[in-house]
Amino acid sequence: MRLRTWLRLHSTLVYAFLYGPIVMLVILSFNRSGLPTAWGGFSLHWYRELLHNEALLNAALNSVLVAAGSTLVSAVFGTLLAMGLERIARSLVLDAFVFLPMIIPDIVLAIALLSFFTLIELPLSLLTITVSHIVFNIAFVAAIVRTRLSYFDNTLEEASLDLGAPPLKTFFNVTLPLILPGVLAGSLLAFTISLDEFVIAFFTAGPSQPTLPILIYSMVRFGVTPDVNALATVVLSVSALLILISQRLGGTEGFF
Amino acid sequence: MNGWRELIRIENVTKRFGSTVAADHITLSIGEGEFFALLGPSGCGKTTLLRMLAGFETPDSGCIFLDGKDLTAVRPWKRPVNMMFQSYALFPHMNVYDNIAYGLRQEGLPAAEIDRRVRNALELIGLPDLAKRKPGSLSGGQKQRVALARAIVKQPRVLLLDEPLAALDRKLRVEMRLELKRLQSEVGIAFVFVTHDQEEALTMADRAAVMKDGRIMQVGTPEELYTRPANLYVAQFIGEANVIGGRLECIESEWLLRQDTHLFRVSGAEVRRHGLMQGSLAAIVVRPERMFIASASSVAERKDYNGLSARVIEIAYLGSAYNFVVQTDEGRRFFVQVQGAEGSPSYRVGDVVMVGWGVEQGILVPMDEFGNTNPPEGIANKLR
Amino acid sequence: MVSPILLLGPALTWLVIFLVFPLALIFVYSFLQRSPFGQIVFQPSLDNYLRLFNPTVLRVFLNSLRIAFIVTLLALLLGYPTAYFISSQPSRWKNTLLVLVILPFWTSYLIRTYAWIVLLNREGVLSRFLLGLGLIREPISFLYNDTAIVIGLLYGYLPFMVLPLYSSIERLSPELREASFDLGAPPLRTFWHITLPLTLRGIVTGAIFVFVPSLGNFFVPELLGGGQRFMIGNMINNQFLQARNWPYGSAMAFGVMAIVLALLFFQAWVTRRTEQV
Numbered sequence: 029m030r031l032r033t034w035l036r037l038h039s040t041l042v043y044a045f046l047y048g049p050i051v052m053l054v055i056l057s058f059n060r061s062g063l064p065t066a067w068g069g070f071s072l073h074w075y076r077e078l079l080h081n082e083a084l085l086n087a088a089l090n091s092v093l094v095a096a097g098s099t100l101v102s103a104v105f106g107t108l109l110a111m112g113l114e115r116i117a118r119s120l121v122l123d124a125f126v127f128l129p130m131i132i133p134d135i136v137l138a139i140a141l142l143s144f145f146t147l148i149e150l151p152l153s154l155l156t157i158t159v160s161h162i163v164f165n166i167a168f169v170a171a172i173v174r175t176r177l178s179y180f181d182n183t184l185e186e187a188s189l190d191l192g193a194p195p196l197k198t199f200f201n202v203t204l205p206l207i208l209p210g211v212l213a214g215s216l217l218a219f220t221i222s223l224d225e226f227v228i229a230f231f232t233a234g235p236s237q238p239t240l241p242i243l244i245y246s247m248v249r250f251g252v253t254p255d256v257n258a259l260a261t262v263v264l265s266v267s268a269l270l271i272l273i274s275q276r277l278g279g280t281e282g283f284f
Numbered sequence: 285m286n287g288w289r290e291l292i293r294i295e296n297v298t299k300r301f302g303s304t305v306a307a308d309h310i311t312l313s314i315g316e317g318e319f320f321a322l323l324g325p326s327g328c329g330k331t332t333l334l335r336m337l338a339g340f341e342t343p344d345s346g347c348i349f350l351d352g353k354d355l356t357a358v359r360p361w362k363r364p365v366n367m368m369f370q371s372y373a374l375f376p377h378m379n380v381y382d383n384i385a386y387g388l389r390q391e392g393l394p395a396a397e398i399d400r401r402v403r404n405a406l407e408l409i410g411l412p413d414l415a416k417r418k419p420g421s422l423s424g425g426q427k428q429r430v431a432l433a434r435a436i437v438k439q440p441r442v443l444l445l446d447e448p449l450a451a452l453d454r455k456l457r458v459e460m461r462l463e464l465k466r467l468q469s470e471v472g473i474a475f476v477f478v479t480h481d482q483e484e485a486l487t488m489a490d491r492a493a494v495m496k497d498g499r500i501m502q503v504g505t506p507e508e509l510y511t512r513p514a515n516l517y518v519a520q521f522i523g524e525a526n527v528i529g530g531r532l533e534c535i536e537s538e539w540l541l542r543q544d545t546h547l548f549r550v551s552g553a554e555v556r557r558h559g560l561m562q563g564s565l566a567a568i569v570v571r572p573e574r575m576f577i578a579s580a581s582s583v584a585e586r587k588d589y590n591g592l593s594a595r596v597i598e599i600a601y602l603g604s605a606y607n608f609v610v611q612t613d614e615g616r617r618f619f620v621q622v623q624g625a626e627g628s629p630s631y632r633v634g635d636v637v638m639v640g641w642g643v644e645q646g647i648l649v650p651m652d653e654f655g656n657t658n659p660p661e662g663i664a665n666k667l668r
Numbered sequence: 669m670v671s672p673i674l675l676l677g678p679a680l681t682w683l684v685i686f687l688v689f690p691l692a693l694i695f696v697y698s699f700l701q702r703s704p705f706g707q708i709v710f711q712p713s714l715d716n717y718l719r720l721f722n723p724t725v726l727r728v729f730l731n732s733l734r735i736a737f738i739v740t741l742l743a744l745l746l747g748y749p750t751a752y753f754i755s756s757q758p759s760r761w762k763n764t765l766l767v768l769v770i771l772p773f774w775t776s777y778l779i780r781t782y783a784w785i786v787l788l789n790r791e792g793v794l795s796r797f798l799l800g801l802g803l804i805r806e807p808i809s810f811l812y813n814d815t816a817i818v819i820g821l822l823y824g825y826l827p828f829m830v831l832p833l834y835s836s837i838e839r840l841s842p843e844l845r846e847a848s849f850d851l852g853a854p855p856l857r858t859f860w861h862i863t864l865p866l867t868l869r870g871i872v873t874g875a876i877f878v879f880v881p882s883l884g885n886f887f888v889p890e891l892l893g894g895g896q897r898f899m900i901g902n903m904i905n906n907q908f909l910q911a912r913n914w915p916y917g918s919a920m921a922f923g924v925m926a927i928v929l930a931l932l933f934f935q936a937w938v939t940r941r942t943e944q945v
Contacts, residue, residue, distance in 0.1 A: 031855060034749075035749050036753060038749045038750065038753070039749065039750045039753040039754070042749075042826075043768060043769075045746075045823070045826075046768075046823075046826065047768075049787055049823070050772065050775075050780065050783060052783065052786065053779070053782075053783045104678070105678045105679040105682060106679065108674075108678060108679060109680070112675030112679075115672045126679070126680075128687065131877075131928070132880075132928060133881060133883065133884025133925075134881070134884065135885075135886055135905065136691075136925060139904060139914075139918065140690035142908065143693050143697060144686070144689060144690035144693050163682070163683065163687050217774070221774070224776040224777070224778070226887065244782070245778055248781075249891065257786075260779040260782060263779055264775045267776060271770075271771055272771070275767055275770075338846075340849075340850075359849075360846070361850070361852045367846075367850045369846070369847055373841065373843040374847075375866075376844075376866065377942070386848070386851050386853070387851030390852035391852060438851065438852070
């Protein structure tokens with residue numbers, strides 16, 4: 029069938045478009061010459077450079093701290109939110125409100141938070157970034173846990189209550205173990221998003237504590253330097269790994 | 285069957301999906317205006333055969349002819365064949381009218397002609413007022429009629445129906461059987477329908493093909509399938525059956541079937557029907573309603589009967605009939621159905637009774653190929 | 669059972685404090701003025717909104733809409749056949765192919781944008797490649813124009829188009845397509861009359877998911893447009909971080925929000941319409 033052949037070709041090109049630039053970055057990161065066009069032999073030179081770049085390591089640490097903090101809070105809040113939403117009649121208004129941070133342009137959220145922190149005179153720091161990231165991470169965790177909950181058989185909870193386990197015990201012995209893969213998947217996703225998030229961090233970060241994306245932004249604004257390739261490879265690999273684990277746990281399915 | 289004229293010929297068609305054979309060298313003819321059933325359990329290949337007729341699957345080998353023309357390579361949208369899908373597949377974004385008109389519009393007919401034919405079709409299915417409704421707001425029965433109208437409005441040579449009644453509830457299903465029958469005789473199009481429900485096939489079809497594992501076990505009228513099954517599979521698939529397997533013996537020109545130490549009388553006509561011989565493996569099939577049950581002492585030993593002494597182990601009341609399960613001392617179980625009040629109240633569970641059947645009521649089937657013999661559990665289970 | 673209020677409480681409180689208040693705040697700001705030193709001055713007026721219609725700003729708005737529209741259209745043209753292809757694959761392949769589409773999306777967009785700088789700049793891979801082929805005489809930069817921005821946005825948001833398209837194509841029963849074939853409509857006509865209208869919801873959702881972030885993005889125009897080509901995001905960015913005219917920047921943000929809201933209402937309308945069937 030000619031249509032099939034055409035579809036296959038088209039899709040192959042789309043995948044090439046999606047992965048070509050990434051693959052190119054990865055290859056270049058091992059290029060000793062550091063030039064995008066001349067192959068100077070395989071080398072881990074640029075990776076070793078990264079390890080000696082203090083500013084970069086600091087920024088990476090900042091990013092991990094922000095991601096960990098925002099994930100921790102949004103995992104708890106998001107899971108509770110999903111359970112609460114499951115329990116009440118479906119309300120379009122509430123849904124729209126909860127998932128609003130996923131759809132409004134991030135720059136709008138960024139300037140709103142910047143204005144707000146300035147107004148309440150909360151100094152910009154890692155804390156303000158973390159607080160901001162929680163706003164949209166709650167939605168991501170809730171969305172995934174909710175998908176998981178929609179497969180959840182409510183009679184299981186009722187059975188547990190019937191057998192004499194009070195609500196809190198029922199939650200920890202029955203509900204949580206069953207939705208745990210969803211919670212973990214959502215948390216990993218939240219962690220990854222937070223790690224890579226740039227726009228909101230850019231507006232809510234203090235001047236002396238940049239996160240990794242902010243540092244990368246300032247590096248690439250001034251052109252191509254070969255150590256960015258190595259850094260990019262590392263960052264992309266970490267994200268991809270986390271997302272693949274999250275995917276295995278059943279996250280990101282049924283997202284739309 | 286007077287004036288039977290061949291419309292479809294399926295010739296030696298084979299279709300594989302991976303390692304499963306959905307159609308295994310199938311050869312079959314279907315006549316003009318015939319109401320034909322493809323009957324078998326799920327996975328027997330009946331739907332695949334139907335989809336090959338529609339053109340959604342292509343045979344790996346073999347040909348399909350319609351009116352003598354090779355249809356095998358003709359694409360679905362070019363075939364003078366229409367299908368009613370099991371899910372009805374009504375287009376949810378179009379109203380009833382547009383659904384029915386869809387096929388006619390593909391032919392590029394003038395609008396007036398389309399309108400006339402759609403209105404006729406709506407009339408035919410008795411839903412002239414629902415033209416503007418969307419499929420989502422119709423009941424199951426209404427959807428089914430619309431799907432039917434959408435297919436027959438194209439006046440195809442053959443209408444294919446994939447489990448046409450499966451999605452309806454029981455009461456509606458019985459109603460729709462008659463309705464389909466009426467429609468078919470009214471429009472005169474050949475209907476080929478797929479079903480796993482033998483009752484449905486028997487009540488609606490002029491002829492049926494019983495299928496198993498991609499092969500056709502027997503083709504015949506419902507009566508032929510019921511009274512003269514070609515093999516044990518058909519005998520057991522169509523209707524209930526008591527089965528006694530054994531080896532044939534001919535003693536003093538009388539045919540007998542030996543199971544263990546017991547001899548059962550067999551109709552000579554049945555032996556000749558299958559061309560069986562002394563020593564052949566065979567099975568006697570007796571329909572439950574052909575069995576009799578009587579008090580232990582009342583029946584004398586006669587040449588034209590097979591009778592056994594047995595104990596009643598289960599009784600079920602069905603309203604119009606009684607079902608009994610009885611067991612002989614050797615452990616043979618029989619399933620006996622007695623109509624009306626005749627046999628009812630006098631027996632209780634635990635009573636010793638005489639059960640049996642007239643020799644001519646015993647159907648004989650050869651056993652070499654489908655060797656699984658008497659499955660008493662299966663029969664007992666069907667009682668409930 | 670635990671009351672839903674207790675479950676919803678923490679998250680909703682958080683969202684009220686750090687989403688509703690901040691948005692309300694810049695909404696208020698958008699009606700105020702700034703002092704020469706960048707302070708907010710309480711002088712309510714519609715000035716900031718009226719100033720959105722001055723030609724320079726309007727041109728940036730229109731250009732941003734144009735670019736976002738082109739990106740969305742290209743994403744649809746690239747994404748639809750891909751989503752269709754994925755859904756036509758055997759189920760063991762589907763998931764892998766789908767993950768491959770999503771995976772880049774969850775990785776750093778900034779870095780993926782950087783990859784295009786490496787590809788398109790004057791000393792970049794494409795330029796060198798064409799030089800090597802003799803197609804150009806001296807190195808050319810393919811950056812700093814609208815095409816580069818479109819490519820960058822398309823690259824980032826294409827997965828957002830494929831996913832909703834895929835799920836709406838997947839939801840479509842194959843029997844409907846077969847029924848259309850059976851009734852005499854060849855593949856192309858079947859696509860036009862059956863598949864396309866029944867996947868409209870996926871198309872609208874995907875289009876919004878691509879259009880909205882494209883409209884508000886500021887670092888792609890910054891990096892690939894080199895600051896020469898302005899989009900709304902850059903303007904808001906400038907008002908906040910350089911010009912320090914927060915009220916004016918807030919008004920711009922609500923200009924964007926108005927467009928986004930209009931689109932979301934449109935989507936809700938399409939969803940309701942297609943749900944009736």
